[in-house]
Amino acid sequence: MKIFITGATGYLGNLLAMRLANDGNQVHALVRNPQKTKNLDHPNIHLFKGDVNDLDSIENAMDGCEQVFHLAAFARMWAKPADIFYKVNVDGTKNVLQAAMEKNISKLVYTSSTAVFGTSINQPLSEDDPRTIGFNNDYDLSKCMAEKLVQEYAANGLNALIVNPSRVYGPGNESFSNPFTRLLKAVMKGKPVLIPKCPDVIANYTYVEDVIEGHMLAMKFGKAGERYILGGENISYRQFVNVVREAMPVKNVIAIPKFLLKVAGVLQLIRFFVTKKPPVFTPSTIDRYYANTAFSCRKAMEQLHYHVTPFNQAMTNTIHHLKQKNYEPV
């Protein structure tokens, strides 16, 4: 089968493209710079130069395809001007949906994020739960707007659905969306683990292989207009560190209070105005790390037959994988 994919150079997109190619599909990958693309070397993966903001390039690459995976997104905490979030995540998604409609694509899976749900209170959030916090950053808002577009196209007859992965960890290329590999590598080098100073705050962590499988299942079983949380276990920072500690030595854990990060965020903004060096995070984007973000993947489990690898096992796998790649301290 011919399958069109965007975001194939990213963390999830890369693994998904490889999986599809290994399954014997012909993968049409839309990439901005084919010369610079290294990690898509596979006889079944065909690179098409283009951009989600260029409708013609999408239509050209989508020609003859039956299915679409749309993963490309601007996933950062900050950008100036912020318009790029909306240009890529909203306008870009609209282009992909429009092309899919015109090319009579049989099914489309859009990769959103659990960031659109905001934070949880006492119980894990599920797909129908309302967002209880305002939109204080452009990423959440733009992804939410993109979801609305997918739902509108679905209501207008496109067989399109949404998947919402939570915090993804596991082997894969090191992009902005894969902070855990960086964190684990730092621990291997003997650096301390930095965690938010709220050890009991719960978040949801998904093993990358589960998310990739979830995408395949969503393409197979997902219903138009629906969204499916592709998550893992809900665990606290404390439990997270304990599991890492079982798999390898952790020198020390430094808990950072929220106000310190807020100050760091403000300083980064000031530095930006002086030196134009972009901040890694801003005061408003760190709130989510100090609030519960627990999710339930019951819907995906029941309707997509989604499977969650236990955190313990998947994190141990990840660490072994990194060790094999010779990141062990000399």
Add this chain to the structure above:
Amino acid sequence: MNRFSCYTLVTGASDGFGKALAIECARRGMNLILVALPGPGLHHLANFIKKNFFVEVRFFEADLTIEAECYQLYSNIAKHHLPVNVLVNNAGTGNTQMFTESSPEFITQQIKLNVLASTLLTRLFVPELQRHTPAHILNVGSLCSFFYLPKKQVYGATKSFIYFFSKSLRKELKYDGVSVSVVCPGGMNTNLSVSLMNRKANFLSRISFLNPERVAPIVIDKMLKGKEVIIPGLVNQVSMLLDKLLPAFVKNILTDKLMKRLKPVNIPTVQIHKDSSPMAA
């Protein structure tokens, strides 16, 4: 009958500030009657609150711009014998638009919802509140009722009505154990299009915008303490102070500048097939 067997009625509860107020009340153990336009949001919010807090939650769908539905809501609640001790008149429509560009229909609806529905529901529920004291009425006004802003003519006027109405009614009801409060929030990140407009505004306006979940706890706290006028947010409090200090001509220059920068944005929606230009949400 104690506070924990009574209900708090919140209008416009399915989204934005109303949703944040409802969740904050639930967090404090207050039972809820949620009212909003028909749609899936209300049902989902009710489920969410029941799942997260140990409170009773009822919900009623109603279009409060229609007078008959206000009466219908009142009689439905009476029929279910739900005692009400807090009324939150939150439902309202805002806009940022030149008067000549606003449709006559929109203006009529806005006045009906912001002014008529709030007044009518208050009138209908006051006897009920008087039976379940200590009781509270929280009317949602706006900071813009203190400033004469272009593109906010009708909206600001409706909120001025709410302000006047609340402060006067407070004097009548204070001996009956019913406390009337009016909250005058500044800009908040409520729904998608307002949030987008706020994200694209300049730095000074952006820092004055608050998130509803930050405002709601302050407001409910002050309402329960019986405060008359509630102005959440430091920037907003400073602008109120400046309002008292600055001469009128300076204020006019400032408000003109601010409103010129605040441009409404349209969320791109679907126009499928040949024409792919974004249309108004």
